[in-house]
Amino acid sequence: MHDIKKLLKKYVAGKCTPEEQRLIEQWYLQESDASKADTSGLPFERLEKNIWQKVQQQTAAPAKRVAMHRYTLLRIAALLLLIAGAGTLMWMRRPVRENWQEVFAPKTQSLQLVLDDGTRVWLNAGGGMRYPAHFTGADRKIELLSGEMCLDVKQDPAHPFMVKSGQINIRVLGTVFNVRNYPQRNFLQVTVQQGKVAVPLAGKEVVLLPDEQVTVHTGSAAFSKAQVDGTAINGWTTGKFLFNNERLDVIALSLENRYGIQISFADSSLAAYRITAGIETTDSLSDVLDMLCLANKLSCTADGQHIIFRKQIH
Template identity: 55%
Template sequence: MKASHIKQLLKRYVAGQCTPEEQLLVEEWYRQQQEANTVYTAPSTYPDEDALLQRIQQPRTAKRVAMPVITLLKIAASLILLSGAGYVLQKLWPVQTHWQEAVAQDHPLQLRLSDSSVVWLNAGSRLRYPDRFNGPQREVELLTGEACLNVAQDPAHPFMIRSGSIRTQVLGTIFNVRAYEKLAIVQVTVQQGKVAVQADSVQQLAGRQVILLPDEQLTFYAQQQDWKKEHRDAANISAWTTGRLLFNNERLDLIAMQLEQKYGVHITFADNTLPAYRITAGFEAADTLRDVLDALSLANKLHYTIDHHNIIFSKQ
């Protein structure tokens, strides 16, 4: 069935001019699509959608017409062609988005979204995402923790990730997002491509947008309600996806957060100046917690104590 024939059929249905066979065709088509919960996009040239919906949902007073088998086969064939062509009215089938939550417990977790985008979640992180993307944009939410995303390119449907007050929009790229409530920061670091970062819910930043290119990082400080853009090695930032930890002039409190995620421990500081210590170090996936703590302490004149799963850093 050609699109022009479909258009005329729908117009006749709205006007009440369909034959009994045609009327059954439209209503059976509607019923099957509702059961399948299928989503299609309708061209703007179709007759008034609300009028069509109202007429389909009207109580029928006429008796159902018995039709020959050959007529039913023709109708079935028309339904298949009609559905396959994708010419249906989207308003007839309101789509409910089903949200899921991915939680990485003790180890990083990798998942593939319905658009083929790949997300790596660091240990202790939570991501909220739909079972399938509907509408003009693809949106997910990093509830807490850290995620590295390789976004499938789809310029017609921009990809957006929310993390607290920060909204990051991309067309197709690889980037890393950190959203640690404990540190009251959100960090976005681009490895490939380009992203636009906004903080519309922050009054003093509303209307402002920061564009990030490869190896650029934006840090949003929740307490100060401000952000800072700087150059960073994005490959180091996302090294955790392979089990490695690479730090280049990184704050000790952020390093501690990553150690907590990887090794399942709790880290505190005996001196309130220690969290701001800047440290450069690298560790392989096979390194034990004791290996990491010893190396950090030796190179940075630190001392640590371990009490079960609790670790305390202090100055030497």
């Protein structure tokens, strides 16, 4: 095609002539069947994730794969190629990764699954991950797209276990650990409960042992390491939120995912407010808010599903 970018712009905008539309779709089908395209590393993966999350919010149904009409998928792919500044669809010729799957936990409900090697995964409410149906290479690799997960990794020294999240690749040495990736809070956190993991940061490998945690501030090379209660961090997998000197904005994320609400702070300094508390996942939202406010000299107001925390005024 003489000017693929210009034609794709028209296609996405719905301004193609019938003949132009026919030519694009015919060419697309000749290039590659949509189901065989390798999507690894391309921006439309994240768009598909966002679309899936919106569908889940509207239907409140358990996580499942969405089958989209080929025409819709092509429009999405074309749009994102334009955003990325791509001039062709040569990505379709990359090697196929047919066995990778994505799963997203619905709001207010966590998921449990067992991977092909026997590794157990708990995906917290609102989180998303990508994993292979079968591990076939030298390494066992999965990816946390967003949210929080806890893993109990099956030991297999011959096949190292790797977890990718954002720009971080975590090397696991047979362990129980937690990964949090919340782009909206600009941080990624790894906490070890048992065993050890290695995280490459700032040009060196940071090794974490039980009850150690590293927090990475995304968008910069800054990170911090701390001693924590690794068991408490993973309390949500057994129906309890155990916060030990935890930041209020991190607690807010857990509450947002558990109760399907939005939390903000009237004073931005409250985000770093440290709180110790224990919450059962069966507790009502009103009980949780009352407990947090009474024990920590806070107040909160609700506007529908929007909760605003404030410093208590005496």
